[in-house]
Amino acid sequence: MNISNRAQQAPASPIRRLIPFAEEAAKKGKKIYYLNIGQPDIPTPSIYFEYAEMYKPKVVAYTHSAGLLELREAFTKYYEKFDIHVSSSEIIVTNGGSEAVLFAMAVVADPDDEILVLEPFYANYAGFAAQLGVKLVPVRTYPEDGYSVPKKGAFLEKIGPKTKAIIFSNPCNPTGAVYDEQQLRTIADVAFEKNLCVISDEVYREFAFDGYKAISMMTFDKIIDKTIIVDSISKRYSVCGARIGTFLTKNREFYQAALKFAQARLCPAMTSQYAAIGLLKLDNDYIEQIKKEYENRRDAVYEELKKIEGAVFKKPHGAFYVSVKLPIDNSEKFVKFMLADFEVDGKTTMVSPLDGFYATPNAGLNEIRIAYVLDQEKLRDAVRILSLGLKAYSEKR
DSSP states (O other): OOOOHHHHHSOOOTTTTTHHHHHHHHHTTOEEEEOSSOOOOSOOOHHHHHHHHHTOOSSOOOOOTTOOHHHHHHHHHHHHTTTOOOOGGGEEEEEHHHHHHHHHHHHHOOTTOEEEEEESOOTHHHHHHHHHTOEEEEEEOOGGGTTOOOOHHHHHTTOOTTEEEEEEESSOTTTOOOOOHHHHHHHHHHHHHHTOEEEEEOTTTTOBOTTOOOOOGGGOGGGGGGEEEEEESTTTTTOGGGOEEEEEESOHHHHHHHHHHHHHTOOOOHHHHHHHHHHTTOOHHHHHHHHHHHHHHHHHHHHHHTTSTTOBOOOOOBTTEEEEEOSOSOHHHHHHHHHHTOOBTTEEEEOEEGGGGOSSTTTTTTEEEEEOOSOHHHHHHHHHHHHHHHHHHHHHO
């Protein structure tokens, strides 16, 4: 029996596909600095566990498919702080931000339809699109200008009769770019003029540095009925395994369609939902503390990367990633080399090859993504080892 074309065409995760090489390196006793995945090392706030214990039921039962009303109401108060004015009936609690993206794509596009995507992009967009039979059409950004949003014409030339939406993340995973109002207005103008939906991935909204602000697409009134916000608590509260995200829209047709998908998968986990209510009660001091920590980590990585001859990148202003163009032929081969053939004092560094974050064939082959999710001392050592590995790799060629 043959597996489906859909399954054959689905891409492997560029973040996780090289894990077998890391596992083999670990078996040989190497210490690995894992900078390949956005898994924070910051402890989960204790209030998460307190609320999980406080609401421990006799029976762990199904909840409403849109999520617990108490949680949705807590989210409305949270979003108000960012000028995102939604009611509890405009929010669906999802199994992580990933399910929210899947719902959004499924709501706006049919098989063989097209969605424009700013690239490089969060790699799992490609996996979700493959599941749905939707084609991602890339609008390219470049490391030389900090991966900024291109001019309007770059979008217009990619729009065809099957184009249904534009998707992007801001602050951006994988580049760390934060788009200003003018750049976002370019997207809003294109969506308005061409009657496209906007799927705005705002998972990293709190992590904007250097005076930058992550502006929500929900604040552009002329496209508010075309906008879907996808979100997650995973990164800002260091609860990736809780799998709590949100799908927000003021478009009732979008909402009702997504709710049918939510009903088909029944509901998010009850315990995680109750625990998440506690997280949303944390004050701004917590977020400011975490943001400052990531900003310091960003600075540590940036300072070390500047020492690498031939590295092309701009200082990222958000999220906790930096994408770098290196003087190499193939980033996947380089990552494999670092894991299998290189070490310094028994240590090596693992990053993500960036080609899997592109839809353009052969793009990103000489780029990597670094997730600065370790403390500053470890990050400096990890980038130092990466630099030494780069020299050894170049000499090997």
